[in-house]
Amino acid sequence: NVKERFDQARTKVDQGKIYVTTGDVLISKYNNVMQTVVRDTYRGTHDMEKGMCSTSFYKKWGDQIFAIYGGVWKRLGRRRGAAPKHGCWENLAQALKPYGIAKEDVPSPLNIFQTMVINAKTGTMRYSMTRPRPGGDMMDLRSEMDCLVGISACPEGGRGKDLRVVIYKS
Numbered sequence: 001n002v003k004e005r006f007d008q009a010r011t012k013v014d015q016g017k018i019y020v021t022t023g024d025v026l027i028s029k030y031n032n033v034m035q036t037v038v039r040d041t042y043r044g045t046h047d048m049e050k051g052m053c054s055t056s057f058y059k060k061w062g063d064q065i066f067a068i069y070g071g072v073w074k075r076l077g078r079r080r081g082a083a084p085k086h087g088c089w090e091n092l093a094q095a096l097k098p099y100g101i102a103k104e105d106v107p108s109p110l111n112i113f114q115t116m117v118i119n120a121k122t123g124t125m126r127y128s129m130t131r132p133r134p135g136g137d138m139m140d141l142r143s144e145m146d147c148l149v150g151i152s153a154c155p156e157g158g159r160g161k162d163l164r165v166v167i168y169k170s
Contacts, residue, residue, distance in 0.1 A: 002099055002100060002101055002148060003029075004028045004029060004030050004032065004034075004145075005028060005029055005105075005107040006026055006027075006028060006029075006034060006107045006108075006109075006110065007027055007028055007029045007107065007108075008048045008049075008107075008108045008109075008110070010027040010028070010029065010031055011025070011026050011027040011048065011110075012048060014027050014031075018048060018049060018118070019045040019046060019047075019048070020037055020040075020046055020048070020110070021037060021040045021045075021046075022037055022038065022039055022040045023036075023037065024036075024037045025037070025144075026110060026141070029107075032144075032145065033144045033145075034143070034144060034145055034147055035141040035142060035143050035144060035147065036141065036142045036144060037139060037140070037141060038140045038141065038142050039138065039139070039140040040138075040139045040140075041136075041137050041138050041139075042112075042113055042132060042137040042138075042139065043130065043133070043137070044113065044115030044128065044130035044131075045115050045116070046110060046111060046112050046113065046114065046115075046139065047110075047111035047114040047115065047116045048108075048109075048110055048111070049116055049118065049125055050111060050114070050116055050125060051108055051109070052087065052088035052089050052092070052108070052109050052111070052152070052154075053087035053088050053089065053154060054086075054087040054088070054089035054090060055085065055086055055087060055089075055090060057087055087154075088109065088152040088154050089103070089106060090103075091152035092106045092109075092150045092152050093106050095150050095151075095152075096148070096150050099148055106150070109152075111154075112139050113131070113132050113137065113139075114127075114154070115127075115128040115130040116128060151163075151165060
């Protein structure tokens with residue numbers, strides 16, 4: 001049932017927290033467990049607040065570069081020509097289209113390896129420079145139902161990296 005989709009809000013409410021790690025589950029819009037996190041070796045957190053980048057995001061923000069250094073959020077300047085012409089939303093919409101999923105129905109994502117710094121007092125969110133360690137942080141998920149999984153290696157304003165996906169049969 002391609003209408004049963006991952007739901008960030010239900011996942012957070014069900015577990016009473018905004019991050020998932022080993023032992024946590026991903027919940028569908030129908031409140032069913034879709035996947036279980038069986039192993040998470042990443043030293044950061046996996047974002048379920050920010051959403052995903054898109055063409056409209058890049059049009060709004062251009063190719064500005066922001067980062068957190070020493071706990072301080074800084075605008076580092078601009079990289080001319082660095083912003084991609086598409087983002088994760090377009091990547092996922094294109095990948096899911098053959099399955100009859102319209103672009104406006106692409107669910108909000110689990111941003112694996114995207115650590116956000118969230119100010120508990122103000123609610124402001126900022127990207128962190130925490131990244132996977134060279135050679136191999138991983139998150140292993142076990143599907144608890146048949147799942148169609150869309151994946152986008154975030155263009156990250158032209159700084160995106162490759163990722164490796166391994167699918168095991170039970």
